[in-house]
Amino acid sequence: MRMFKLLISPRLISFKNGLKRSRSNRKIKILVLTGAGSLFWLVLFFLTYKVLMYFSSQEMIGDILARHLLGMVFLIFFSILIFSHVIIALSNLYLSDDLEIYYSSPATLTEVFLSRSFYTVFDSSWMVVVFGLPLMMAYGLVYHAGLDYYLSLIYVSFPLIIISACLGIMVIMLLVRFFPAQKASDIIMLMSVILIVILYLLFRFLRPERLVNPDAFVSIAQYLGALKTPDSPYLPNHWATDILWARLTHYAAAQVFNAILLWSTAFAMVVIDIWIAGRIYFSGFSKAQEAKRRSHTGKRMLEKIVSAVTKPFGPESASLIAKDVRTFFRDNSQWSQLLLLAALVVVYIYNFSVLPLERSPIKSIYLQNALSFLNIGLAGFVILAISARFIFPAVSSEGQAFWIVLSSPLSSRRFLWSKYFAYLLPMLILSEVLIIYTNYLLKVTPFMMALSSVTIFFLVFGIVALGIGLGAVYPNFHHENIAQVATGFGALIYMISSSVFIALVIMLEAGPVYAILSAHFKGVSITYLQWVWVVCSFIGVIFVNIFAVKSPMAAGLKALNSYEG
Amino acid sequence: MITFENLTKIYRGIKAVDNLNLNIPQGTIFGFIGPNGAGKTTTIKMMVGVLRPTRGKIYINGLEIAKEPSKVKSIVGFIPDRPFLYEKLSGIEFLRFKAGLYRMKENRLNEKILDLLNLFELSDWGDELIESYSHGMKQRLIIASAMIHKPRVIIVDEPMVGLDPKGAKLVKEIFKEWANDGATVFMSTHTLALAQEVCHQIAIVDKGRIVASGTSEDLKKQAGIEGNLESIFLKITGGQYPGENV
Numbered sequence: 039m040r041m042f043k044l045l046i047s048p049r050l051i052s053f054k055n056g057l058k059r060s061r062s063n064r065k066i067k068i069l070v071l072t073g074a075g076s077l078f079w080l081v082l083f084f085l086t087y088k089v090l091m092y093f094s095s096q097e098m099i100g101d102i103l104a105r106h107l108l109g110m111v112f113l114i115f116f117s118i119l120i121f122s123h124v125i126i127a128l129s130n131l132y133l134s135d136d137l138e139i140y141y142s143s144p145a146t147l148t149e150v151f152l153s154r155s156f157y158t159v160f161d162s163s164w165m166v167v168v169f170g171l172p173l174m175m176a177y178g179l180v181y182h183a184g185l186d187y188y189l190s191l192i193y194v195s196f197p198l199i200i201i202s203a204c205l206g207i208m209v210i211m212l213l214v215r216f217f218p219a220q221k222a223s224d225i226i227m228l229m230s231v232i233l234i235v236i237l238y239l240l241f242r243f244l245r246p247e248r249l250v251n252p253d254a255f256v257s258i259a260q261y262l263g264a265l266k267t268p269d270s271p272y273l274p275n276h277w278a279t280d281i282l283w284a285r286l287t288h289y290a291a292a293q294v295f296n297a298i299l300l301w302s303t304a305f306a307m308v309v310i311d312i313w314i315a316g317r318i319y320f321s322g323f324s325k326a327q328e329a330k331r332r333s334h335t336g337k338r339m340l341e342k343i344v345s346a347v348t349k350p351f352g353p354e355s356a357s358l359i360a361k362d363v364r365t366f367f368r369d370n371s372q373w374s375q376l377l378l379l380a381a382l383v384v385v386y387i388y389n390f391s392v393l394p395l396e397r398s399p400i401k402s403i404y405l406q407n408a409l410s411f412l413n414i415g416l417a418g419f420v421i422l423a424i425s426a427r428f429i430f431p432a433v434s435s436e437g438q439a440f441w442i443v444l445s446s447p448l449s450s451r452r453f454l455w456s457k458y459f460a461y462l463l464p465m466l467i468l469s470e471v472l473i474i475y476t477n478y479l480l481k482v483t484p485f486m487m488a489l490s491s492v493t494i495f496f497l498v499f500g501i502v503a504l505g506i507g508l509g510a511v512y513p514n515f516h517h518e519n520i521a522q523v524a525t526g527f528g529a530l531i532y533m534i535s536s537s538v539f540i541a542l543v544i545m546l547e548a549g550p551v552y553a554i555l556s557a558h559f560k561g562v563s564i565t566y567l568q569w570v571w572v573v574c575s576f577i578g579v580i581f582v583n584i585f586a587v588k589s590p591m592a593a594g595l596k597a598l599n600s601y602e603g
Numbered sequence: 604m605i606t607f608e609n610l611t612k613i614y615r616g617i618k619a620v621d622n623l624n625l626n627i628p629q630g631t632i633f634g635f636i637g638p639n640g641a642g643k644t645t646t647i648k649m650m651v652g653v654l655r656p657t658r659g660k661i662y663i664n665g666l667e668i669a670k671e672p673s674k675v676k677s678i679v680g681f682i683p684d685r686p687f688l689y690e691k692l693s694g695i696e697f698l699r700f701k702a703g704l705y706r707m708k709e710n711r712l713n714e715k716i717l718d719l720l721n722l723f724e725l726s727d728w729g730d731e732l733i734e735s736y737s738h739g740m741k742q743r744l745i746i747a748s749a750m751i752h753k754p755r756v757i758i759v760d761e762p763m764v765g766l767d768p769k770g771a772k773l774v775k776e777i778f779k780e781w782a783n784d785g786a787t788v789f790m791s792t793h794t795l796a797l798a799q800e801v802c803h804q805i806a807i808v809d810k811g812r813i814v815a816s817g818t819s820e821d822l823k824k825q826a827g828i829e830g831n832l833e834s835i836f837l838k839i840t841g842g843q844y845p846g847e848n849v
Binding site for chain 2: 358364368600
């Protein structure tokens with residue numbers, strides 16, 4: 039036990055020191071993130087409370103719906119917990135740099151395994167616990183639960199977390215037993231992305247908007263049938279739901295039995311995991327330390343892409359871009375996210391193809407053109423979502439190897455602009471494809487088609503510049519994983535400033551476009567004053583675009599020039 | 604070839620480098636030695652343009668790095684102490700990348716890259732991703748990449764870290780060859796035997812200041828003792844052998 043405490047102490051001390059000795063800008067970041075988190079927490083609580091209040095006002099089916107929702111919540115939590123334990127256990131048990139210190143110490147294998155599993159449980163479950171709490175509190179409030187309900191939350195969630203942790207850790211130990219840890223990481227990454235994409239597409243193609251249409255359901259039974267969750271009395275989440283529901287409704291049946299089931303399963307799983315670890319954990323870790331030979335498949339294809347992409351650039355920029363392209367396609371955590379974004383784009387386009395324009399009470403041609411105008415903003419936000427993941431981290435992607443660029447003759451200006459142009463062209467193509475295809479589905483007027491294409495064309499210049507520029511202002515060269523960069527404070531600033539930029543352009547164009555379209559549909563000509571307004575607005579748009587390109591790039595350049603790595 | 608004028612770097616009120624003045628002629632292997640935290644790496648980072656001096660100037664080949672960074676960097680080869688590289692590139696791709704950054708022409712580049720890989724015994728690993736290299740192999744790749752554009756000044760921070768005896772011997776010979784060909788080598792190291800063996804001139808730096816400089820003979824005179832560089836170093840920096848007082 040003393041050794042176990044010692045083994046988990048570095049993280050605890052580092053955490054304490056991080057809080058105590060953090061600099062003022064880090065403190066501001068912590069405050070902003072805590073504020074945003076608290077806000078999200080409150081919104082979640084408020085929404086759940088509202089939904090449950092609405093359910094409780096429904097006679098007969100209110101309680102059934104609330105029970106279903108609770109079951110669904112626990113099923114989702116349990117699945118997320120298993121999944122996050124699988125992912126986090128891989129790095130904590132096999133890939134972390136500090137494992138060498140652990141293995142070279144006199145600590146026993148079980149002590150190493152348990153201490154690393156402790157990290158895994160903490161890392162994987164804190165967020166689920168924090169954001170699960172408002173939901174459970176809303177239930178407590180709506181059902182006027184007593185102290186026993188809140189206490190039961192502790193003794194129910196603890197074994198549930200332990201069971202999910204043991205399952206996740208078991209899966210990863212078995213995976214690494216058969217594949218090297220690096221390969222297992224690739225497999226999990228790909229599996230998880232594909233799973234998310236499928237779930238996302240399935241959810242969208244089920245068209246949940248139909249649920250609000252009363253004609254879609256013939257009877258309550260059919261409605262409840264549609265809501266039915268894939269629950270089973272053999273699953274721990276079912277036992278947890280039963281205990282909490284009994285506490286909420288003061289119905290005592292089977293509580294003790296379910297609690298015994300939960301705790302005994304948790305204990306048994308811990309014993310089984312320790313037993314498995316004793317047999318296969320070290321051999322998996324040992325295999326993870328071996329060097330990975332490179333696979334030569336797809337090499338020729340990659341070289342073709344590299345030579346096509348770098349053709350228009352000079353030797354310095356071409357070198358930089360070639361390096362970025364190769365790194366991107368060889369890093370599974372990078373390219374696999376393209377699948378997620380492809381799903382986002384597919385759903386975005388699909389939404390337009392199923393719009394029930396013909397059933398709208400508003401005259402179709404107005405609606406089509408109004409939608410087309412709003413679509414400029416929507417496409418802008420889709421581009422922004424992609425940029426936040428790939429363009430904002432472009433500067434940080436140099437990582438700790440940034441010294442190579444800094445000590446080379448490549449100037450910061452050229453470095454930054456090379457990154458800019460490398461991302462600009464693909465984003466321009468993507469945005470034009472998005473806007474033209476969705477406008478084609480909407481069957482808009484040629485004027486709207488031209489306006490949207492031109493507007494999105496210029497918006498992309500600004501969105502990319504904001505990404506590259508702010509990415510240089512808020513770089514993170516010491517990240518372990520490039521995906522971390524896209525979730526940091528700088529990325530938040532990028533999202534906010536780019537959203538403001540898109541909104542500003544849309545707002546500037548909205549008035550004149552309305553005037554032009556109204557005149558067109560009414561068959562009247564535009565007045566002199568309206569022309570002045572139109573011209574002024576479009577000049578304003580040009581200025582906003584120039585500002586959105588110049589100022590972040592200048593700020594990024596200044597930050598890079600004063601960077602001291 | 605390399606000149607420091609009142610070079611100073613202050614980090615949060617602490618002088619890491621304090622008013623350094625140096626003049627290193629062309630073709631010299633210059634050893635820059637000192638205890639941990641003496642300011643060696645900070646000085647080197649300022650020389651290669653990774654850090655900016657708080658005060659003072661650095662001239663390389665008559666050009667001031669702060670004013671003409673690209674021109675200066677194009678004639679400098681830098682070998683850092685920690686081999687952070689682009690892990691997802693292969694050795695050959697990394698060398699091509701470096702050649703591109705230094706605006707090297709395509710003609711005979713492949714041949715040159717293969718020669719360098721051969722020289723550093725990496726030819727079997729040229730196609731493998733850097734992430735699969737050992738620490739020593741990464742260090743050899745960095746040295747090879749620093750040579751690719753035939754620099755006139757080589758700045759090295761702890762060249763022997765991670766190298767096996769064969770690799771270390773190779774690097775020593777290469778440094779000597781470079782200096783014979785007229786290149787200047789500025790080398791920071793803790794390996795005093797290496798400094799004594801290959802350096803024409805040595806500066807001992809402590810708490811950001813140069814406390815002694817010159818040839819090995821000059822240093823002996825300044826320290827007032829006979830013996831090897833290690834004893835001179837310990838005498839000048841106020842260090843002692845463990846158990847010396849017992």
